[in-house]
Amino acid sequence: MKQELKGIFFDIDDTLYSTTIFAEKARRSAIQAMIELGLKGAPEALYQELIEVTQEFEPNYGFHFNKLLDRLPKEASSHCNPAILVAGAVISYHDRKFRELALFPDAPPFLEKLSQTNLIRGIITSGLAIKQSEKILRLGLLKYLSGQEAIIISDQVGINKPNPKLFQKALDRFGLAPSETAYVGDNPKKDILPCQQLGIRTIWMDRGGKHSILEPSIKPDYRVESFLEVEEILKKWGVNLP
Amino acid sequence: MKQELKGIFFDIDDTLYSTTIFAEKARRSAIQAMIELGLKGAPEALYQELIEVTQEFEPNYGFHFNKLLDRLPKEASSHCNPAILVAGAVISYHDRKFRELALFPDAPPFLEKLSQTNLIRGIITSGLAIKQSEKILRLGLLKYLSGQEAIIISDQVGINKPNPKLFQKALDRFGLAPSETAYVGDNPKKDILPCQQLGIRTIWMDRGGKHSILEPSIKPDYRVESFLEVEEILKKWGVNLP
Known part of the structure; x- marks a missing residue:
């Protein structure tokens, strides 16, 4: 033939x-890291807020976690250093994503x-x-x-x-x-x-x-x-x- | 008292x-990765060229590896995709740096x-x-x-x-x-x-x-x-x- x-x-x-599955796992890891570093809020509510951020800003916009902090009530993070929260989220997001990327x-x-x-x-x-x-x-x-x-x-x-x-x-x-x-x-x-x-x-x-x-x-x-x-x-x- | x-x-x-020691190891790993992906040149000469780039541009400038390719003769990378070379360098640089960071x-x-x-x-x-x-x-x-x-x-x-x-x-x-x-x-x-x-x-x-x-x-x-x-x-x- x-x-x-x-x-x-x-x-x-x-x-x-599957970018969908990996992105969700990585985002949930990032939220968990921010909570462990002091961010106040329910994990599911914070995750949904992050999803909204990613939908409202470009996927390749580099400051999704900063925007998440911007839109939460001040009390959620006023006792924290925002750079530490964002760095914790970024580290956790990337480590999880690279570990699971397949x-x-x-x-x-x-x-x-x-x-x-x-x-x-x-x-x-x-x-x-x-x-x-x-x-x-x-x-x-x-x-x-x-x-x-x-x-x-x-x-x-x-x-x-x-x-x-x-x-x-x-x-x-x-x-x-x-x-x-x-x-x-x-x-x-x-x-x-x-x-x-x-x-x-x-x-x-x-x-x-x-x-x-x-x-x-x-x-x-x-x-x-x-x-x-x-x-x-x-x-x-x-x-x-x- | x-x-x-x-x-x-x-x-x-x-x-x-020690940022000095870790940066050198990470940069040498990055050069090695680029060579494995097809970049032509002697490792030591490429490393010295990269050092020059980092001295001429800000340390937090995000495109050191792109600049390295820009200043090498065309024949060094014309058979490669520059984005693949740069990504290989970035991956290798970061993986090495994070692994050795202590x-x-x-x-x-x-x-x-x-x-x-x-x-x-x-x-x-x-x-x-x-x-x-x-x-x-x-x-x-x-x-x-x-x-x-x-x-x-x-x-x-x-x-x-x-x-x-x-x-x-x-x-x-x-x-x-x-x-x-x-x-x-x-x-x-x-x-x-x-x-x-x-x-x-x-x-x-x-x-x-x-x-x-x-x-x-x-x-x-x-x-x-x-x-x-x-x-x-x-x-x-x-x-x-x-």
């Missing part, structure tokens, strides 16, 4: 690992098989260059990819999802036609729609996360819940997986 | 822990004894609030101090060393006279001189680091090389150490 597919690209967040269990065996094929394997992701690069390295993704050139980060190329130009960049870089390229992502509007517009094959990774809603105008070629299913699709597309 | 001393404050960097071996037993006295025990330090607070927490200093109020960070109070007002702030906060207060720091110009001007007792912690030069106008009450010597001085000042 002739191989129709020549390249495959992946989103990172909530496609290769690919979805079905991802490594799939990526290992994929790296034994002749497919071009890359990442197309939105976010700050330093943060996305750190995830790629800490998640151990680099060894599965076709080199550092196959990493396309919106912040680095000046084009952001859902602009199809971001995905076109990957095709141009490797001389790929859209029809011989696939993209796997969790966000219908930001991942699936622009690829659909270009004619790139789309696999919607829907593990029931926050983007688990499909509008009628968005039509992924496949909807999957794990990389085991992606393997089956790749076989149909003529990829010779070991 | 009547206790003459009521409060003692400490500098952090190169007084309670008080000077003579500090914990001394601070433990000190915390059993009735002295007010605090920190007066220069630097970014989040960075200095993180050091206080990661070094495990908080448990030895008279609460979070005894932490005075230049960035938080808007006054920086060597302005004597920074040290006056500590006196005011606890109602201490200069003559009943001591400060321990490694930097003659930034730590000893302003305290001398106010009449605070000064102990110069001189472990042969980068500030091991005393100008004739600066006259610390004592010069020491370890906290064992500080213990002896405190006993002379009537402090009842266990």
Whole structure:
């Protein structure tokens, strides 16, 4: 069977690992650390307030914990040094996040098989260059990819999802036609729609996360819940997986 | 014997822990990580270039590794993704620094004894609030101090060393006279001189680091090389150490 597919690209967040689960654990750890350092309040109420902060400010805004303190009643932290509370929260958040940061269990065996094929394997992701690069390295993704050139980060190329130009960049870089390229992502509007517009094959990774809603105008070629299913699709597309 | 001393404050960097040694190890780890990710160059030459960067830009400037890449010949990194190189350097730098971050071996037993006295025990330090607070927490200093109020960070109070007002702030906060207060720091110009001007007792912690030069106008009450010597001085000042 002739191989129709020549390249495959992946989103990172909530496609290769669960940012949702890790972020919640890390935020709850941060709240706990602040309480241990003297912050007054019920853990659940403080956590909900922090969630509001993250929704009202940009996810990459660097002062979520400071803003949390700003909006709590003065009595909650007036006996503390705010810098100590924030540092305690940041330490606890990061330590927890890095300790628990891991690919979805079905991802490594799939990526290992994929790296034994002749497919071009890359990442197309939105976010700050330093943060996305750190995830790629800490998640151990680099060894599965076709080199550092196959990493396309919106912040680095000046084009952001859902602009199809971001995905076109990957095709141009490797001389790929859209029809011989696939993209796997969790966000219908930001991942699936622009690829659909270009004619790139789309696999919607829907593990029931926050983007688990499909509008009628968005039509992924496949909807999957794990990389085991992606393997089956790749076989149909003529990829010779070991 | 009547206790003459009521409060003692400490500098952090190169007084309670060696920032010099840890920074060198962390920077060499960062260079090694960049080389493993593809950066071309001799480790020692790259390390010296990085040292130049840190001397030419502010220590808290967040893009030292980016600047290192900017000033190397293009061929050194043209085959790499700069964000991946920088992320690799940052991860390696921080992991190494946090793993090795520790008080000077003579500090914990001394601070433990000190915390059993009735002295007010605090920190007066220069630097970014989040960075200095993180050091206080990661070094495990908080448990030895008279609460979070005894932490005075230049960035938080808007006054920086060597302005004597920074040290006056500590006196005011606890109602201490200069003559009943001591400060321990490694930097003659930034730590000893302003305290001398106010009449605070000064102990110069001189472990042969980068500030091991005393100008004739600066006259610390004592010069020491370890906290064992500080213990002896405190006993002379009537402090009842266990």
